[in-house]
Amino acid sequence: MRVLLVxxxxxxxxxxxxxxxxxxYIVDSESDGEEGWFLxxxxxxxxxxxxxxxxxMDGLAMLKRWRAAGRTFPVLVLTARGTWSERVEGIDSGADxxxxxxxxxxxxxxxxxxxxxxxxxxxGPAISVGEAVLDSRQMLLTVRGVPVSLSPQxxxxxxxxxLNKGRVISxxxxxxxxxxxxxxxxSNAVEVLIGRVRRKLPTALIETxxxxxxxxxxxxxxx
Amino acid sequence: MRVLLVxxxxxxxxxxxxxxxxxxYIVDSESDGEEGWFLxxxxxxxxxxxxxxxxxMDGLAMLKRWRAAGRTFPVLVLTARGTWSERVEGIDSGADxxxxxxxxxxxxxxxxxxxxxxxxxxxGPAISVGEAVLDSRQMLLTVRGVPVSLSPQxxxxxxxxxLNKGRVISxxxxxxxxxxxxxxxxSNAVEVLIGRVRRKLPTALIETxxxxxxxxxxxxxxx
DNA sequence: AGCAAGATGTCAGCACTTTGTCATTGTGAT
DNA sequence: ATCACAATGACAAAGTGCTGACATCTTGCT
Numbered sequence: 020m021r022v023l024l025v026x027x028x029x030x031x032x033x034x035x036x037x038x039x040x041x042x043x044y045i046v047d048s049e050s051d052g053e054e055g056w057f058l059x060x061x062x063x064x065x066x067x068x069x070x071x072x073x074x075x076m077d078g079l080a081m082l083k084r085w086r087a088a089g090r091t092f093p094v095l096v097l098t099a100r101g102t103w104s105e106r107v108e109g110i111d112s113g114a115d116x117x118x119x120x121x122x123x124x125x126x127x128x129x130x131x132x133x134x135x136x137x138x139x140x141x142x143g144p145a146i147s148v149g150e151a152v153l154d155s156r157q158m159l160l161t162v163r164g165v166p167v168s169l170s171p172q173x174x175x176x177x178x179x180x181x182l183n184k185g186r187v188i189s190x191x192x193x194x195x196x197x198x199x200x201x202x203x204x205x206s207n208a209v210e211v212l213i214g215r216v217r218r219k220l221p222t223a224l225i226e227t228x229x230x231x232x233x234x235x236x237x238x239x240x241x242x
Numbered sequence: 243m244r245v246l247l248v249x250x251x252x253x254x255x256x257x258x259x260x261x262x263x264x265x266x267y268i269v270d271s272e273s274d275g276e277e278g279w280f281l282x283x284x285x286x287x288x289x290x291x292x293x294x295x296x297x298x299m300d301g302l303a304m305l306k307r308w309r310a311a312g313r314t315f316p317v318l319v320l321t322a323r324g325t326w327s328e329r330v331e332g333i334d335s336g337a338d339x340x341x342x343x344x345x346x347x348x349x350x351x352x353x354x355x356x357x358x359x360x361x362x363x364x365x366g367p368a369i370s371v372g373e374a375v376l377d378s379r380q381m382l383l384t385v386r387g388v389p390v391s392l393s394p395q396x397x398x399x400x401x402x403x404x405l406n407k408g409r410v411i412s413x414x415x416x417x418x419x420x421x422x423x424x425x426x427x428x429s430n431a432v433e434v435l436i437g438r439v440r441r442k443l444p445t446a447l448i449e450t451x452x453x454x455x456x457x458x459x460x461x462x463x464x465x
Numbered sequence: 466a467g468c469a470a471g472a473t474g475t476c477a478g479c480a481c482t483t484t485g486t487c488a489t490t491g492t493g494a495t
Numbered sequence: 496a497t498c499a500c501a502a503t504g505a506c507a508a509a510g511t512g513c514t515g516a517c518a519t520c521t522t523g524c525t
Binding site: 114115116157170171174 | 337338339356360408409410451452453454457
């Protein structure tokens with residue numbers, strides 16, 4: 020994990036840098052604000068530690084410019100002047116956490132771990148198979164980038180098949196999973212549903228295994 | 243936005259609760275740890291504020307049990323005894339931020355805004371989606387630079403949808419976040435509200451996913 | 466306090482979609 | 496060729512969301 024440290028006080032920079040490296044991070048240390056901003060804008064960091072009182076560019080200004088440019092890595096702000104109004108401003112400028120000087124190194128590391136942990140858990144859960152992409156957050160299936168408009172039942176069907184791609188699913192299992200009360204064998208609701216879905220898809224996504232059920236084949240290629 | 247407040251000191255509970263409500267949150271106050279844990283485990287909150295020194299269950303234990311159970315709402319921890327070791331433990335237990343007593347109400351609100359914003363994966367004080375910009379500090383929605391006049395309820399609705407942009411929100415979830423008491427499916431209050439908001443917006447911001455809920459689509463930009 | 470404007474919830478009606486069923490046609494394995 | 500299974504088109508019943516009208520509460524102002 021690469022971490023950017025921007026701090027003008029040489030002593031603190033050395034101490035924090037050493038502690039970070041001891042904790043296993045790869046550290047880029049920078050004393051100048053403008054330089055630091057450039058690094059944060061061009062390199063890929065897992066997190067940044069930023070002192071507010073910097074020469075050549077104000078720390079809050081750096082932060083705002085990063086955020087305005089779409090940089091989303093978590094930022095831990097350090098400051099000597101711990102007035103509450105400045106804290107509020109720092110936090111509202113897009114800082115992920117705030118640490119007043121002086122601080123214990125253990126607390127800095129704990130807060131750094133915390134903001135890194137938090138920044139992780141937010142990648143979209145999307146499953147793709149062939150040309151189709153299933154986004155469960157948007158409840159949306161797209162094929163070749165084109166959204167496919169599905170009814171709830173249709174969506175559940177496709178979703179279940181894609182979630183179980185590479186496995187044959189019996190009509191029995193499907194209709195149970197669609198939790199429609201009718202899973203008598205004399206109903207062909209599943210077949211009808213499959214038909215409707217296929218008509219809406221531009222590609223042949225769902226295969227039939229006559230006598231066994233249906234299948235969305237797993238791609239053997241890439242990832 | 244619904245917030246859970248667990249704090250045994252009646253005075254602080256009342257003060258913080260009032261400030262939160264004045265800031266537009268819907269607040270569930272609880273004095274007992276066990277009760278508070280149960281609420282946090284069963285209800286849908288946008289955030290929780292948690293006092294560490296609680297009767298019947300330790301605050302850190304609550305937090306750990308929530309995280310172990312997969313509850314991910316952000317938690318702001320309050321404590322009177324601000325030793326750094328306790329801070330470290332709190333943060334590593336899954337707290338999203340820490341606030342030592344005594345504190346300014348403004349700082350509590352700023353930190354709460356920050357952890358809520360972060361938990362949604364955003365870093366700026368204002369969230370923009372398409373031509374709309376939501377400023378949670380001013381409680382103001384602007385579209386193409388023009389402010390939109392919204393009622394409190396309407397604002398909460400839009401705010402929740404924008405905070406959760408890119409995710410489909412069911413009517414169930416929406417109505418739980420819009421008022422303190424849950425109400426049943428035989429009301430179409432949410433639909434009416436959606437209609438009113440749409441009439442006030444110059445653009446089509448809110449999409450309907452028939453059978454699933456509503457969605458403010460995320461812009462397909464940057465990363 | 467009293468008034469007026471605004472906010473919020475309920476209801477009924479409408480339009481449209483969804484979904485199961487049935488009858489019929491297609492298809493593949495033996 | 497046969498036969499069981501699958502696909503399809505048509506239909507009806509139920510479901511879902513949107514809207515305007517209205518009643519009830521709140522809120523702000525004088």
